[in-house]
Amino acid sequence: MPENAPLLELRNIGKRFGAVHALRGIDLQIISGEVLALLGDNGAGKSTLVKIIAGAHAPSSGEMFLAGSKVSLFDPRHAHDLGIETIYQDLAVAENLDVASNIFLGRERKSRMLGFLPILARREMRREAASALEHLAIELPLRQVVGELSGGQRQAVAIARAAYWQARLVIMDEPTAAIGVGEHEAILKLIQNLARSGVAVILVTHTMPDVWQVATRIVVLTRGEKALEGKTEELTEERVVRAMLVGRESDA
Numbered sequence: 001m002p003e004n005a006p007l008l009e010l011r012n013i014g015k016r017f018g019a020v021h022a023l024r025g026i027d028l029q030i031i032s033g034e035v036l037a038l039l040g041d042n043g044a045g046k047s048t049l050v051k052i053i054a055g056a057h058a059p060s061s062g063e064m065f066l067a068g069s070k071v072s073l074f075d076p077r078h079a080h081d082l083g084i085e086t087i088y089q090d091l092a093v094a095e096n097l098d099v100a101s102n103i104f105l106g107r108e109r110k111s112r113m114l115g116f117l118p119i120l121a122r123r124e125m126r127r128e129a130a131s132a133l134e135h136l137a138i139e140l141p142l143r144q145v146v147g148e149l150s151g152g153q154r155q156a157v158a159i160a161r162a163a164y165w166q167a168r169l170v171i172m173d174e175p176t177a178a179i180g181v182g183e184h185e186a187i188l189k190l191i192q193n194l195a196r197s198g199v200a201v202i203l204v205t206h207t208m209p210d211v212w213q214v215a216t217r218i219v220v221l222t223r224g225e226k227a228l229e230g231k232t233e234e235l236t237e238e239r240v241v242r243a244m245l246v247g248r249e250s251d252a
């Protein structure tokens with residue numbers, strides 16, 4: 001990777017849905033180890049931008065560079081293979097499987113074949129899952145089925161899975177929206193631990209205190225355009241909310 005190249009760079013990204021201009025002229029750099037809060041009112045374009053980064057939508061215009069190389073991420077599988085992981089609110093966890101199996105979901109280890117039947121290396125997967133959880137200071141019962149876990153614990157499983165499979169960029173969509181107060185802090189801590197381990201995190205949220213607690217940088221989208229961008233310590237909540245409502249400061 002060229003020295004100092006951002007992990008991901010978007011240049012002049014635009015997206016149209018027929019007559020709707022969902023995004024225009026988005027320039028954005030994402031750096032390893034940062035937590036970037038992506039803010040905007042309903043319909044501002046956050047989901048569209050995240051889906052472009054995750055390969056779920058093709059942009060109508062613009063270019064993307066991953067670690068300095070131009071990429072076309074027009075397929076979620078491809079984005080995933082390049083280390084871009086999205087954790088949506090309705091998590092893709094398998095409720096009937098235990099925590100360890102979920103960390104290996106779709107990428108199970110096989111120890112040997114019994115005729116045509118692969119035998120899963122359960123003990124090995126459990127051991128590695130335990131070390132992945134420990135690495136991020138997550139405490140979870142490995143043998144418990146995920147369907148019995150709380151919302152926050154499921155988020156933790158998804159985060160551990162992303163970290164174990166060496167995601168370089170993790171996009172989280174409203175991670176604290178559907179969880180209890182008690183788990184809220186734990187998830188924020190986990191996001192910070194993930195970033196400290198060198199992963200870039202994009203946090204899509206409407207929860208202002210979360211932004212000030214964990215985000216290192218803030219980007220505000222307003223009506224499909226980037227209205228404000230800056231380090232969290234250099235911005236105030238008032239400026240951010242104003243940008244969400246009225247757009248760029250020069251336009252106000």
Ligand SMILES: Nc1ncnc2c1ncn2[C@@H]1O[C@H](COP(=O)(O)OP(=O)(O)OP(=O)(O)O)[C@@H](O)[C@H]1O
Binds near residue numbers: 048
């Ligand atoms: N698949 C689609 N087809 C047509 N229009 C779309 C589609 N997806 C999004 N849009 C439009 O693009 C604009 C941006 O929507 P987007 O969902 O990205 O906003 P958002 O900031 O994520 O909003 P929210 O916070 O409500 O999720 C909106 O005007 C929306 O109606």
